[in-house]
Each structure stands twice: as structure tokens, then as C-alpha cells.
Amino acid sequence: MVVSPHAVGIDIGGTAMKIALVRADGSIACNTQIPTHVAAGAAAAVPRIVAAVRALGREAGLAPEALQAAGIASAGIIDFENQLVLDAPNLRVWERHPLAQEVGRGLGVPFRLENDVNAMAYGEWRCGAGRGARHLLCVTLGTGVGGGLVLDGTLYRGACGAAGEVGHITVNRDGPACRCGSTGCLERYVGSRYIVERAAHFLQRDARPSVLRGMAPVDISARRIATAAGDGDALARAVLAETGQWLGVGLASLANVLNPERIVVGGGVAAAGDWILEPARTTLRQRAMSIPGTAARVVPAALGNHAAVVGAALLALARVEEERA
Amino acid sequence: MVVSPHAVGIDIGGTAMKIALVRADGSIACNTQIPTHVAAGAAAAVPRIVAAVRALGREAGLAPEALQAAGIASAGIIDFENQLVLDAPNLRVWERHPLAQEVGRGLGVPFRLENDVNAMAYGEWRCGAGRGARHLLCVTLGTGVGGGLVLDGTLYRGACGAAGEVGHITVNRDGPACRCGSTGCLERYVGSRYIVERAAHFLQRDARPSVLRGMAPVDISARRIATAAGDGDALARAVLAETGQWLGVGLASLANVLNPERIVVGGGVAAAGDWILEPARTTLRQRAMSIPGTAARVVPAALGNHAAVVGAALLALARVEEERA
Numbered sequence: 001m002v003v004s005p006h007a008v009g010i011d012i013g014g015t016a017m018k019i020a021l022v023r024a025d026g027s028i029a030c031n032t033q034i035p036t037h038v039a040a041g042a043a044a045a046v047p048r049i050v051a052a053v054r055a056l057g058r059e060a061g062l063a064p065e066a067l068q069a070a071g072i073a074s075a076g077i078i079d080f081e082n083q084l085v086l087d088a089p090n091l092r093v094w095e096r097h098p099l100a101q102e103v104g105r106g107l108g109v110p111f112r113l114e115n116d117v118n119a120m121a122y123g124e125w126r127c128g129a130g131r132g133a134r135h136l137l138c139v140t141l142g143t144g145v146g147g148g149l150v151l152d153g154t155l156y157r158g159a160c161g162a163a164g165e166v167g168h169i170t171v172n173r174d175g176p177a178c179r180c181g182s183t184g185c186l187e188r189y190v191g192s193r194y195i196v197e198r199a200a201h202f203l204q205r206d207a208r209p210s211v212l213r214g215m216a217p218v219d220i221s222a223r224r225i226a227t228a229a230g231d232g233d234a235l236a237r238a239v240l241a242e243t244g245q246w247l248g249v250g251l252a253s254l255a256n257v258l259n260p261e262r263i264v265v266g267g268g269v270a271a272a273g274d275w276i277l278e279p280a281r282t283t284l285r286q287r288a289m290s291i292p293g294t295a296a297r298v299v300p301a302a303l304g305n306h307a308a309v310v311g312a313a314l315l316a317l318a319r320v321e322e323e324r325a
Numbered sequence: 326m327v328v329s330p331h332a333v334g335i336d337i338g339g340t341a342m343k344i345a346l347v348r349a350d351g352s353i354a355c356n357t358q359i360p361t362h363v364a365a366g367a368a369a370a371v372p373r374i375v376a377a378v379r380a381l382g383r384e385a386g387l388a389p390e391a392l393q394a395a396g397i398a399s400a401g402i403i404d405f406e407n408q409l410v411l412d413a414p415n416l417r418v419w420e421r422h423p424l425a426q427e428v429g430r431g432l433g434v435p436f437r438l439e440n441d442v443n444a445m446a447y448g449e450w451r452c453g454a455g456r457g458a459r460h461l462l463c464v465t466l467g468t469g470v471g472g473g474l475v476l477d478g479t480l481y482r483g484a485c486g487a488a489g490e491v492g493h494i495t496v497n498r499d500g501p502a503c504r505c506g507s508t509g510c511l512e513r514y515v516g517s518r519y520i521v522e523r524a525a526h527f528l529q530r531d532a533r534p535s536v537l538r539g540m541a542p543v544d545i546s547a548r549r550i551a552t553a554a555g556d557g558d559a560l561a562r563a564v565l566a567e568t569g570q571w572l573g574v575g576l577a578s579l580a581n582v583l584n585p586e587r588i589v590v591g592g593g594v595a596a597a598g599d600w601i602l603e604p605a606r607t608t609l610r611q612r613a614m615s616i617p618g619t620a621a622r623v624v625p626a627a628l629g630n631h632a633a634v635v636g637a638a639l640l641a642l643a644r645v646e647e648e649r650a
Contacts, residue, residue: 077616087616135484147582151476158584159460162616169578170612172498173571182577182612246498252507253494257472257582259483287495287507291402291412291487 001063002029007317008053009309010103011073011116014038014090017049020306021056021067022313026127028306029060038090042097050106069320070111071312072100073119078161083113110323112316114155116308117164120301121148122155123311124264128302133262137254138301139166141247141269141276145187149258155315167191171249189246190276192222192269199225199239210235226272240275247276248283255288255296266301273300326388327354332642333378334634335428336398336441339363339415342374345631346381346392347638351452353631354385363415367422375431394645395436396637397425398444403486408438435648437641439480441633442489445626446473447480448636449589453627458587462579463626464491465592466572466601470512474583480640492516496574514571515601517547517594524550524564535560551597565600572601573608580613580621591626598625 006029011018013036020031034052037045057067076088076095083100085091104111114122121138124130130138136150145167149156157163167187168180175184188194199212199220211228212220212235228236251263265277281298288296303310331354336343338361345356359377362370382392401413401420408425410416429436439447446463449455455463461475470492474481482488492512493505500509513519524537524545536553537545537560553561576588590602606623613621628635 149582151481152479154477156476158617159586159620160584160616162614162620163582163584165581165584165614165617168581168614169494170574171495173496173574180614249495249498253578254582256490256493257474257488257579259485259488259490261484289487289490289493289505291485292483292490295484295487 002061003063003066005068005317006062006066007069007071007313008056008067008107009071009073009311009313009316010049011119011308011312012036012091013075017045018305018309019049019052019056020309020313021060021062022310024317026123026310026314028310029062030056031306031309032056038093042094042099043102046099046102046106049103053107067107067109069109069313069316070100070104070107071119071314071316072103072111072113073116073308073312074113075116078113078115080157080161083111085113110316110320112312112319114312114315115148115161117146118148118155118157119311119315120266120307121150121164121264121311122315123303123307123309124266124301125150126314127310128307129264129299130262133260135258135260136262136264137166137258137260138264138266139251140267141190141192141265142267143192145191151258166250166254169250169253171246171253186246186250190243190250190269195222195225195239195243195269196220198242199236202235202239206235206238208235212236222269223271226275229272229275237275240272241279244276244279245283248280249287251280251284251296251298252287252293255284255292259292260296263296263298264301265298266304266307270300327386328388328391330393330642331385331387331391332394332396332638333381333392333432334396334398334636334638334641335374336444336633336637337361337416338400342370343630343634344374344377344381345634345638346385346387347635349642351448351635351639353635354387355381356631356634357381363418367419367424368427371424371427371431374428378432392432392434394434394638394641395425395429395432396444396639396641397428397436397438398441398633398637399438400441403438403440405482405486408436410438435641435645437637437644439637439640440473440486442471443473443480443482444636444640445591445632446475446489446589446636447640448628448632448634449591449626450475451639452635453632454589454624455587458585460583460585461587461589462491462583462585463589463591464576466515466517466590466594467592468517470516476583491575491579494575494578496571496578511571511575515568515575515594520547520550520564520568520594521545523567524561527560527564531560531563533560537561547594548596551600554597554600562600565597566604569601569604570608573605574612576605576609576621576623577612577618580609580617584617585621588621588623589626590623591629591632595625
């Protein structure tokens with residue numbers, strides 16, 4: 001039987017929940033994924049989560065006392081004091097349900113609920129691309145653009161747990177409308193749907209041949225553009241370069257305000273790697289002030305899809321340790 | 326003889342040094358100002374500073390042991406570990422001189438050097454408009470636009486002491502060139518010289534009568550525009566409203582990233598008060614996400630010109646207390 005301390009990390013998304021047993025060093029003992037079934041409600045999810053964790057425990061040969069904590073990561077704004085999800089567009093009917101409390105009670109262990117991007121930032125910081133940095137900004141590029149901050153060696157949440165909304169800093173005041181109600185937000189230029197929109201513009205105005213021309217417009221995704229760029233498609237590369245330049249505008253602002261030593265970029269769009277990151281780095285150096293611009297190293301995330309479960313589990317273990325101390 | 330603990334705060338500017346004896350509660354016992362004489366060098370300034378502090382001590386009837394620390398605030402980027410000013414455009418020949426060390430030795434007390442905007446933020450946080458806030462952004466509006474951050478109840482410096490350069494976040498990527506080398510920075514829209522520039526544009530295109538029309542262009546300053554606005558000048562008010570809108574664009578980005586509960590606005594331009602702050606608040610609410618936008622209360626600074634000396638003195642006292650603990 002395995003008796004060393006473990007925590008379970010649970011990352012709740014709109015379609016699936018990722019669940020992993022995580023060791024104290026952040027490595028994953030074993031993991032699984034179960035459907036979320038949003039419409040069935042949060043209460044119905046609890047026994048399914050508990051059963052999945054128990055099954056993982058058996059799979060890993062874990063002694064019952066080895067499971068010491070449960071970390072739950074959720075999209076949305078978290079009421080940290082009451083450990084409730086306040087505002088999560090993809091989990092509306094689950095809002096304000098004491099899910100973390102019920103999972104903790106079901107498993108008989110202390111629990112901790114955290115915003116998923118914060119959990120990801122913490123995971124990358126503790127055992128991913130952010131290791132060793134005292135001041136870290138983690139940016140996720142996907143449909144939405146989010147961020148998590150580790151400042152002075154601590155996860156920073158702000159006054160209401162809403163800090164890190166880096167997708168909604170203005171990069172162009174009179175730019176196009178953003179879903180958040182503002183205009184010219186960073187997300188409006190680097191979110192995946194806007195990369196696709198950019199590709200459509202390039203296809204219209206740029207005569208170069210491209211594999212993207214052979215695709216139905218509905219089939220063009222940020223991921224396919226990234227694949228094309230990797231395969232040498234010059235037009236796809238130009239689309240990603242322009243995306244990276246906008247990302248760099250935002251990162252320069254963030255470097256000037258936060259002076260981080262590292263900026264970790266993750267999320268689905270980050271799969272485009274240096275086709276986006278290299279122009280972002282160049283623009284960051286050009287636009288940020290020299291000291292913060294030089295200090296901020298921009299690196300790809302290292303933990304991929306697992307960052308949030310690992311981070312949530314390690315945050316829960318950290319809470320147990322704090323309470324012991 | 327006064328025996329309660331005091332610290333001296335010294336705020337070093339390009340033309341004058343403000344010096345104040347500060348009590349542990351942040352109140353000023355007495356204060357003075359002496360010319361900086363930049364060209365004479367930093368070493369020559371030390372005996373003048375020490376003599377001025379001694380004179381203040383006599384004026385306040387301070388027992389020698391009551392002076393417990395010296396806090397020095399300077400423009401520029403501070404090497405906090407080595408307590409040196411690295412980069413200060415108005416004090417070039419003083420850079421890297423161990424001024425704080427020499428003042429501390431001359432006075433026989435522990436010393437602490439801090440960036441002037443950080444000292445101001447700390448002063449406003451401890452005993453000014455930021456009192457009671459756990460997460461605070463302090464913005465100074467003047468020729469330059471700077472910022473200081475108190476996050477989770479601690480002054481935040483970032484990886485190289487360069488955090489808080491809020492004047493150089495981008496609000497309009499393709500906007501006019503900024504002195505920092507970037508384009509469309511917040512400072513480029515709300516720094517005092519650009520307010521004057523905006524007034525000149527308004528005077529050309531806006532036919533309304535205005536007291537500013539009677540002034541020689543060289544006499545129009547941000548302060549005079551503020552005075553005119555206070556006296557009912559509609560054109561001056563329009564100039565400040567547009568300035569405040571740009572400020573609000575920047576503050577919305579900062580609220581989304583930092584989720585502060587308070588934003589304290591100080592500096593010379595802030596004398597325009599609600600003629601700038603009210604449109605800034607409106608724009609902040611319109612552009613920030615709802616939770617951080619509602620949480621961030623925008624208030625004028627309370628300590629005026631004294632914020633940096635008070636903050637520097639209290640930071641030095643805090644250092645003495647930390648070392649005792």
C-alpha cells in the first residue's frame with residue numbers, strides 16, 4: 001500500500017471534469033476524466049466525483065490515510081472566504097453550490113476551492129515552467145484569455161478573487177467590441193476565435209498559396225492554423241505573427257506594472273509555440289521599459305492540460321500544512 | 326525633551342529635497358526643504374542633509390535617542406538589495422552613490438532607501454487616502470505618470486524594483502510616440518504636458534469662450550487649466566474630462582489585473598480633482614469587468630506633497646521593527 005501523502009486535484013470544466021491523484025512533489029500518480037453533466041446539477045456530481053476518486057485510489061494502491069486533501073479548480077470568480085463559485089458562465093446552475101465542501105465531506109479530507117487559472121498558475125509555478133520564479137505571470141490563451149499571478153511567492157487574488165483578468169486589459173481603446181463590454185481588449189486580438197477571424201482577413205487580402213484555402217471556413221481553427229504554420233505555411237505563420245505582436249503589446253503593459261521575472265504562456269492557442277511567442281517576445285522588448293522588459297522571460301507552459309489539477313492538489317496540500325503549522 | 330520614536334523622511338527631487346521628522350503614527354513633527362544642487366554631487370549633499378535633520382531635531386526638542394531611523398525616497402529605479410539608485414533621469418550624477426548609507430551613518434541610525442512613488446503609496450496606505458485597504462494602487466499624475474502598489478498588505482516591488490510603471494501601459498497601440506520608446510502609453514494622454522497639448526487642440530477646434538484664450542500658449546499649464554475648470558470655464562472642463570476618460574481606460578486595465586479595493590490618485594495634475602476623477606470613474610466602470618470595476622474605489626490622495634517623506638520615514642521605522650522582531 002502507498003502511504004506517502006497525496007492530494008486529489010479536480011478541474012471542473014463545462015463538459016468534463018479532470019481528476020488526478022497528485023503526489024506532494026506535483027507528479028501525477030494516476031488520473032481520469034468524467035463528464036460534467038452540468039444540467040444534472042452540482043449535487044448530483046458529488047457522488048460521481050467521490051466514486052471516481054475512490055476508484056483512482058484503488059488503482060494507485062493508495063492507503064486510505066494517504067489521501068490528505070482535495071483541491072477543486074473551477075472556472076469563474078471564487079468567493080475564497082466562503083469557498084463558493086460566484087460567477088461561472090459555463091456552470092451557471094452550479095453557482096453558489098457548496099460543491100467543494102460536499103466533495104471534502106464525501107472524501108473525509110480538507111478541501112480547497114480555487115479559480116482554474118489561479119490553480120494552473122500555481123501548478124506551473126510549483127512544478128512547471130514557473131519553477132524558481134518569485135514573481136510570475138501565467139497567461140492562458142484559448143477561447144478566453146485569462147491569467148494567474150504569483151507575486152512575492154504567493155498566489156495573488158486581489159480584493160474579490162478577480163485579479164489576473166489579463167485578457168481584458170485595453171490594447172487599443174477604439175478597437176472592436178469585446179464580449180466583456182469594453183473595446184479593444186487583449187482577448188479581442190489573441191483569443192482563438194479572433195485568430196480564426198484574422199486568418200479569414202489574410203486569406204482575402206493576401207494572395208499567397210496556403211493550405212487554409214482548401215479548408216471550409218468552418219473547419220479553420222487556431223489549432224489548424226498552428227499546424228499549418230508548423231508545416232511551413234507562410235500565410236498561417238503571418239497570421240500567428242500578427243497575433244503574437246498583439247500578445248506582446250499586452251505583455252509589455254503587464255511587465256511594466258508587475259515586473260515579473262517569468263511569463264508562462266499556456267492554453268490551447270499556446271500550442272502554436274514560437275510562431276506566436278517569438279513575435280510576442282520581440283514586441284515585449286520593444287514596448288516595455290528596459291529593466292522590466294529585460295527581466296521578463298516569456299516561456300511556454302510545461303504541464304499542459306494537467307496544470308490546474310496539479311495546482312489545485314498542491315494548493316490543498318499547502319492548506320493542510322498551513323493549518324498544521 | 327521629546328523621547329517618543331521618530332524617523333526622518335527625506336524626499337530627493339531634481340531641484341529640492343524635502344525633509345521631515347515623522348512620528349510613528351505618520352504625523353509630521355516639523356519639516357523643511359533644502360536645494361538639491363545636483364551638480365555638486367551626492368557626497369556634498371550628505372553633510373547638508375545631516376545638518377538639516379539635526380536642526381529639525383533641535384526645533385522639535387527631540388532627544389537624541391528619539392530619532393530611530395532615516396527613510397530616503399528617490400526618483401528612479403532602486404536596487405533594493407544594495408540600497409542604491411540605479412536609474413534616475415533627474416539625478417544622473419548621483420546614480421549608484423551610497424547616499425542612503427552615508428546619511429544613515431551621519432545620523433547614526435538605520436536607513437532605508439525606496440523609490441519615491443513607492444514611498445508615496447506606502448505613506449497614503451499607512452495614513453492617507455489608502456488607509457484600511459489591503460490591495461491598493463497609487464497613481465501619480467504629473468509630468469510623468471507613475472504608480473506604487475500595496476498588494477496583500479505589503480509594498481510590491483517586482484523582480485527588479487521596477488513594478489508599478491503604470492504610466493507606460495498601452496492604451497492605444499497605434500497612438501503617438503512616448504518618451505519611453507513605446508507608443509500610445511497612458512502617460513502620453515494624461516501626463517501634464519499632454520493635457521496642455523490637448524488644451525491647445527481644443528482652443529483651435531472649439532469656438533467656446535475660455536479664459537485660456539487670453540493666455541500666452543507658454544503660460545498654459547495643467548494647473549491653470551484646473552483653476553479655470555474650477556472657475557467654471559467650460560472648455561477647460563472639456564479638456565480635463567477627455568483627460569479623465571483616458572485615465573479611466575488605464576485604470577480599468579489595472580483594475581482587471583490587480584483587483585484593488587482602492588485607487589489613490591495624487592501628483593500635481595490630481596489638483597484638478599473631480600474634473601479628472603469623475604470621468605475617470607465613469608470610464609473605469611464602463612470598461613472594467615463588473616466585479617473588479619465595482620470593487621475599485623477611486624479617491625484623491627490625502628497627504629499631498631508630504632506623502633513620500635511620510636512613507637519613507639514609516640518604511641524606515643518598519644524596517645527597524647522587523648529587525649527587532
